[in-house]
Structures are given as structure tokens and as C-alpha cells.
Amino acid sequence: MNTKYKDYAQPAVAVDLAIFTVDNNILKAMLIQRAEEPFRRQWALPGGFLLRNESLDSAAQRILNQKTNVKDMYLEQLYTFGDPQRDPRARVITVAYFALIPWKHLSQPESKKVTDLTWASVHALPKLAFDHKEILNYAVKRLRAKASYSNIVYGLMPKQFRLSELQTMYEIIINEKLDKRNFRKQMLATELLEETGKKDINGAHRPARLYRFKKNKIVFLD
Amino acid sequence: MNTKYKDYAQPAVAVDLAIFTVDNNILKAMLIQRAEEPFRRQWALPGGFLLRNESLDSAAQRILNQKTNVKDMYLEQLYTFGDPQRDPRARVITVAYFALIPWKHLSQPESKKVTDLTWASVHALPKLAFDHKEILNYAVKRLRAKASYSNIVYGLMPKQFRLSELQTMYEIIINEKLDKRNFRKQMLATELLEETGKKDINGAHRPARLYRFKKNKIVFLD
DNA sequence: GTACTTAGTGTTCATTTTACACTTAGTATA
DNA sequence: TATACTAAGTGTAAAATGAACACTAAGTAC
Numbered sequence: 001m002n003t004k005y006k007d008y009a010q011p012a013v014a015v016d017l018a019i020f021t022v023d024n025n026i027l028k029a030m031l032i033q034r035a036e037e038p039f040r041r042q043w044a045l046p047g048g049f050l051l052r053n054e055s056l057d058s059a060a061q062r063i064l065n066q067k068t069n070v071k072d073m074y075l076e077q078l079y080t081f082g083d084p085q086r087d088p089r090a091r092v093i094t095v096a097y098f099a100l101i102p103w104k105h106l107s108q109p110e111s112k113k114v115t116d117l118t119w120a121s122v123h124a125l126p127k128l129a130f131d132h133k134e135i136l137n138y139a140v141k142r143l144r145a146k147a148s149y150s151n152i153v154y155g156l157m158p159k160q161f162r163l164s165e166l167q168t169m170y171e172i173i174i175n176e177k178l179d180k181r182n183f184r185k186q187m188l189a190t191e192l193l194e195e196t197g198k199k200d201i202n203g204a205h206r207p208a209r210l211y212r213f214k215k216n217k218i219v220f221l222d
Numbered sequence: 223m224n225t226k227y228k229d230y231a232q233p234a235v236a237v238d239l240a241i242f243t244v245d246n247n248i249l250k251a252m253l254i255q256r257a258e259e260p261f262r263r264q265w266a267l268p269g270g271f272l273l274r275n276e277s278l279d280s281a282a283q284r285i286l287n288q289k290t291n292v293k294d295m296y297l298e299q300l301y302t303f304g305d306p307q308r309d310p311r312a313r314v315i316t317v318a319y320f321a322l323i324p325w326k327h328l329s330q331p332e333s334k335k336v337t338d339l340t341w342a343s344v345h346a347l348p349k350l351a352f353d354h355k356e357i358l359n360y361a362v363k364r365l366r367a368k369a370s371y372s373n374i375v376y377g378l379m380p381k382q383f384r385l386s387e388l389q390t391m392y393e394i395i396i397n398e399k400l401d402k403r404n405f406r407k408q409m410l411a412t413e414l415l416e417e418t419g420k421k422d423i424n425g426a427h428r429p430a431r432l433y434r435f436k437k438n439k440i441v442f443l444d
Numbered sequence: 445g446t447a448c449t450t451a452g453t454g455t456t457c458a459t460t461t462t463a464c465a466c467t468t469a470g471t472a473t474a
Numbered sequence: 475t476a477t478a479c480t481a482a483g484t485g486t487a488a489a490a491t492g493a494a495c496a497c498t499a500a501g502t503a504c
Contacts, residue, residue, distance in 0.1 A: 009274045012230065012232075013231060051230060051231055080317050082278035084274075095304070162450095201501075203501085203502075206450060206452075207501060209451085386482075429481095430483090447504085449500100449502085451498100451501095453497090454495105456493100456494085456495090457492100457495105460489100463487090470481090471478105471480085
């Protein structure tokens with residue numbers, strides 16, 4: 001190592017999260033209003049700096065726990081953004097993660113108290129701080145892609161659900177209408193679901209069987 | 223930012239590369255023998271530290287240029303590894319990339335001079351420094367996956383090639399035999415190839431048409 | 445009890461994928 | 475120069491998959 005040390009970047013390392021949920025049939029991402037400069041009062045992805053003796057995954061999990069009270073959500077590393085100019089203060093590289101949370105699992109009262117946290121439709125995002133719009137768009141792309149070759153949407157579903165709710169979830173993510181009969185055939189053929197035995201008696205119509213995922217784990221379909 | 227600054231990690235940021243080629247029908251990765259501690263004289267992935275004012279992509283490209291004389295090779299970010307214990311010296315997080323190089327494009331004379339560089343079969347790897355075996359295995363996995371839903375193998379092919387050579391390349395990457403007629407039908411149906419008009423007259427048999435990729439760019443198949 | 449709503453179910457047709465074997469065009473050599 | 479050898483190049487039928495499509499079932503509301 002005979003390169004001059006001064007040539008090495010001494011970046012801070014941040015972890016930023018694209019946390020998704022589906023509320024009211026709209027795919028939304030969690031945004032935090034910044035309290036400090038730079039980008040004071042602008043919306044940004046939840047994030048923070050990596051701590052000593054903390055792995056990247058742990059940092060992502062820690063930030064997630066700070067903002068939600070949900071356990072066992074889907075979380076995966078997305079991409080690392082390291083443009084030298086991405087933070088006006090100093091050199092910061094950020095390891096982006098994306099997470100999925102079922103809307104029902106979020107404690108609504110808590111998120112109502114805070115005004116610096118919002119869930120914004122990914123189709124109508126405000127101006128975002130840093131390169132966070134790029135990160136978020138990349139996360140949406142990844143989510144869409146994975147929805148089409150895995151069961152990743154389990155991360156957005158409540159513990160039990162009607163098949164029609166699952167279909168709607170898929171339609172929201174991949175952004176196209178699906179055929180009811182084909183969808184049911186295909187989903188049941190994956191063997192990833194099981195009936196809970198319970199029925200959802202809600203509304204003036206035939207009750208629906210409730211299903212759950214056998215395993216809360218991503219599975220790739222062939 | 224009222225967290226104590228001492229709590230923040232001040233990691234060095236490295237960029238490590240899994241550089242693949244196929245030589246003698248074997249998928250190989252470039253390894254460098256370390257000259258210094260830690261892991262002195264052990265094999266490791268080529269890599270280096272991120273410089274000031276250098277993006278992650280640029281750093282990867284720079285390291286690639288140091289080790290090869292090839293331009294325009296396929297390069298993509300793979301994953302970021304940040305276990306606090308992954309480097310015994312200090313906290314180092316590494317952004318891993320993977321690259322593809324056609325064997326023919328490598329300048330053989332140069333790589334013969336150096337003894338601290340080798341191309342090792344990914345099926346018979348020596349002990350590797352740090353967590354580089356994990357990184358390399360992850361890269362192989364990614365390459366396999368992408369080969370099945372994109373034209374990524376273009377990055378391993380010479381400028382022009384016989385269809386049978388392309389088929390062999392696919393077989394090496396995805397590690398299974400393919401049907402000649404079906405393979406040809408499917409490849410030509412993608413419209414990603416074009417005939418060069420030339421023929422490969424080599425060997426005691428019918429000459430083969432030579433093809434090339436219309437674009438040196440990854441394309442995802444449906 | 446009639447209207448309304450969503451749940452739940454099969455079949456046909458089109459498309460895609462798979463399996464499979466012989467002819468072609470050159471070189472080597474007897 | 476005829477024969478053997480090698481890899482190149484080609485089509486079809488069967489099977490599996492995917493896409494399109496409409497009615498009955500089981501509850502609630504009025």
C-alpha cells in the first residue's frame with residue numbers, strides 16, 4: 001500500500017430505506033421530513049449512518065425498528081449509491097435497502113402523532129432530498145421485477161387474506177389487471193398458500209375463504 | 223444529529239471485482255495473490271480502495287483497467303458486504319462488482335509475465351482471503367440467473383462466433399446441456415444476433431456461419 | 445322473497461416448449 | 475478420386491403452458 005493515503009476517500013457510510021406498503025390500493029413509500037440542513041424540511045427516505053460494530057443488515061433493521069413497530073418484515077439490500085456529489089456536505093455513500101410492510105401491521109395511532117412522517121404514493125412523489133428519488137425508483141423497479149418471478153408480495157399481505165385481496169395486491173404491484181380464474185389456478189398451483197379454515201364474512205355477498213402463506217420466506221418460481 | 227459522533231463507523235470503502243472469463247470451456251475468475259498482510263500470499267479478488275472524487279463505478283472501472291487491457295467489458299454492481307469483522311485490520315466495507323471478459327480479448331503475453339495473477343476455475347477455487355469466496359459464489363449465482371433471462375453472455379463472447387460456440391457458452395454458464403435445434407431457433411428468434419457474412423473454415427467439416435451481437439448491451443428477454 | 449354483491453369454478457383454443465434424426469459441406473487419407 | 479470423418483445446419487409432431495371467457499353459489503340489504 002504505497003498509494004498516498006490522502007488519495008483515499010474517507011466517506012461516511014449511510015443506510016437508506018425504501019419502505020413500501022399498500023394502503024387504500026396504492027403503493028406507498030415512507031418519507032421523513034428532514035429537520036436539518038441540507039434539504040431542511042424536504043422529504044427524504046428514512047436512513048441513518050452506519051454505527052461501529054454494526055453490519056449493514058443490522059443498520060437497516062435498526063432504522064426500520066426506529067420508524068415502525070413491525071417485526072419480521074421483508075428486507076433486502078438494494079444497491080449502493082456512491083456518486084461523489086450526492087451529499088453536498090461531504091462524501092457519503094449510501095447502501096440502500098428496501099422493505100415491505102403490510103399496512104395492517106402498522107400501528108396507525110403512532111403514525112398519526114408524528115407529522116414528519118408520511119406515506120406517499122410512488123406515483124405522486126414530492127421533491128425528495130439527495131438522490132432519494134433515484135433510489136426509490138430503483139426500488140420500485142426491483143419490487144415489480146421480483147413480484148413477477150417470486151412470491152415477494154407476501155411481505156405486503158396481512159397474516160390471512162382472501163384470494164381476491166392477493167390478486168389486487170399483485171395487480172397494484174405489477175400494474176396490470178389479471179384474470180381471476182387464471183390467477184387462482186396459478187397461485188394455488190404454487191403450493192405456497194394454505195387455507196386457514198376461516199371465512200371472511202364481510203359485506204353483502206358470499207363469504208370468502210381465508211388463506212395464508214405457508215412460509216414467510218421468499219420463494220422463486222420457475 | 224445529536225448522536226455521539228464516536229458511535230459512527232468510519233469505515234474504509236473498498237471495491238472488489240469478480241472478473242469472469244471462459245477459457246478452455248471452464249468458467250474462471252481472476253485472482254490476485256496478496257503481497258501484504260493480512261492474508262499475505264493468499265489469493266484474493268482484485269480490488270482497491272475508493273478514491274476521493276471517484277464514483278463507485280469509476281473505481282470498479284479503474285481496478286479493471288489496472289488488471290486487464292480490455293475496453294468496454296460488461297460491468298455491474300453486485301452487492302455490498304459490510305460485516306464488521308470481515309477485515310481483521312479495520313472496518314472495511316466493500317462494494318463488489320462483477321465483470322465479464324471474452325478470453326480472446328485478454329492479452330495472454332502480459333498475463334504470463336505476472337505470477338501474482340491467475341484465472342481459477344470457479345469449481346476448484348483455492349482458499350481465498352477475507353470473505354472473497356462468499357463474494358465470488360454470489361457473483362456466480364447472479365451470472366447464472368442473468369444468463370437465463372438476458373443476453374448477458376454476450377460479455378463473454380468474442381466479436382464473432384459460431385452458433386455452436388454460443389451454445390457451449392450458455393451450457394457452461396447455466397451448467398446444463400441444450401438441444402442444438404431448439405437453441406438455434408430460440409437465439410435467432412430473439413433478433414439479437416446478425417450474421418457477419420463470414421464463415422469459419424476451421425477443421426475437417428462443413429464451415430460455420432459467423433454471427434455477432436447487434437448491440438453490445440444487456441437485453442432482458444420476456 | 446327479490447335484488448345485489450363478491451366468491452368460486454372448467455373448458456377450449458392458441459402459443460410455447462420439448463423431443464428427436466438426417467442431410468450438407470467441407471477436410472483427411474487411402 | 476473415392477471413402478471416411480466431422481461439425482453445421484435444418485423441420486415436425488407431441489406435450490405443456492398460458493390466455494380467454496361466463497355462469498352458479500352464498501351470503502346481506504331492503
